[in-house]
Amino acid sequence: MIEQIKERHLIxxxxxxxxxxxxxxxxxxxxIVDQEVVTRNLPEGKATIEVLAIYEIENEKISKVWFLMGEPKF
Known part of the structure; x- marks a missing residue:
């Protein structure tokens, strides 16, 4: 899972x-629950997206992660 997260974030x-x-x-x-506003370049154009990121921590490391994303605003 860590490699998948790392690969996705590098891209x-x-x-x-x-x-x-x-x-x-x-x-x-x-x-850990983070509320973020993310700016991205989507195929339809530049957009902002509200994101709720939930990280489960075990032994001081992320063991699971969930991203709940709102609708893009262009």
Whole structure:
């Protein structure tokens, strides 16, 4: 799983204008919940997307991750 996450992020960070702004971070029972606004270049054009990222932590490492994404705003 770690390699899949790493590969996806390496590709994503090569996008021009890619930017993620952390809005808030909260911790709940071994999970970290980040609210972000992400700017990306999609095939339809430049957009912002609200993202909720949930990271499950075990032994001080990410063991699982979920991304809940809103609709792109162009």
């Amino acid at each position: 994503r960070f090569q996008e021009p204008n890619f930017y993620a702004k952390l809005i808030s971070r909260n911790c709940y029972s071994g999970k």
